[in-house]
Amino acid sequence: MGTDLLSTPFHPALEEGAQNAIRVCLNVQPDERVALITDRDCLGIGAALAAEIARVAESFEAIVLEDVAKRPVNYLPPEVESALERARVSIFAALAQPGELAMRRAFTGIVAAKAMRHAHMVGITERIMQEGMRADFLEIARLTEWVRSRAVKAKEITCKTPAGTDLRATFDSRLKWIPTPGIISPEKWGNLPGGETFTCPGRVDGVFVVDGVLGDWLAPKYGDIRETPLTITIENSRIVDTKCDHKEALEDFRAYTSTDENSNRVGEYALGTNTSITGLIGNMLQDEKIPGIHIAFGHPYSRYTGADWKSSTHIDVVGRDFDIWFDGKPIMAKGRYLTNGDL
Secondary structure, three states, X not given: OOOOHHHOOOOHHHHHHHHHHHHHHOOOOOOOEEEEEEOHHHHHHHHHHHHHXXXXXXXXXXXXXXXXXXXXXXXXXXXXXHHHHHOOEEEEEEOOOOOOHHHHHHHHHHHHHHOOEEEEEEOOOHHHHHOHHHOOHHHHHHHHHHHHHXXXXXXXXXXXXXXXXXXXXXXXXXOOOEEEOOOOEOOEOEEOOOXXXXXXXXXXXXXXXXXXXXXXXXXXXXXXXXXXXXXXXXXXXXXXXXXXXXXXXXXXXXXXXXXXXXXXXXXXXXXXOOOOOOOOOOOHHHHOOOOEEEEEEEOOOHHHHOOOOOOOOEEEEEOOOOEEEEOOEEEEEOOEEOOOOOO
């Protein structure tokens, strides 16, 4: 017998974040069917989301991953696939486990093919529900568009941090900048909490110091790595050197970025825009949305950016306290956007 999320207790502090997810970010309508996928680690969050869905939608289906498959699962369980085929809106709220990227990519492949509104909440925690998910996503959408509208015109973006990041990126005008502010549309599923705009860069060179957090399953394993930062040297968008005093983290990162021929290639260049996030917590789902630059090695989200290559992996890396310039013009200083009130 499957888990009944509607009878599962949850902390009242999760209600506001759940309301934001269902009513604002996904804008669920009464006549829409919703598919909610969660796991044992996130039962309270799943229960809060289920309760809010039940208040809005006439029909929904909730699945706890461990009820239909043994974790980690590297394929899309038939029960999940069937639920997606019947739904118009979907949510994936679960923790990441090693080897599950293929399952999640199959999941989002269906979402994209059906043009569903989908909230991807991989790594969601109760803390994130009470922080990043309480943001004013309409305000974040305005800032995201302000950043995106300037990024699309930039031929070169440079950035530096106190930890030693010194990176130069150039861009191909044929590749799109995609906004994911947390207001989710059928055109592009989005992470929640939202707040970023990204593209696949033309070329990246320099040094990126990860004094924040590593992506995918390395995030829950290592958390905030400020005390043992990872230094990545990049030439022509490829990793050419990595250094870190935390030997196990270094080995895991090197192994991850050696999976296939493009696992060490910069596939994503992004600017975080969620101004409700004021500090890193060691969780990629929220931390990558903090105002600043984050990049990812591997899959370039080709379907959306227009990139003509692919990878079986995708790992984000986040740093702290960026200064950023678009074609030599300052756009951020010490982690704060220089909007001058012109949003």
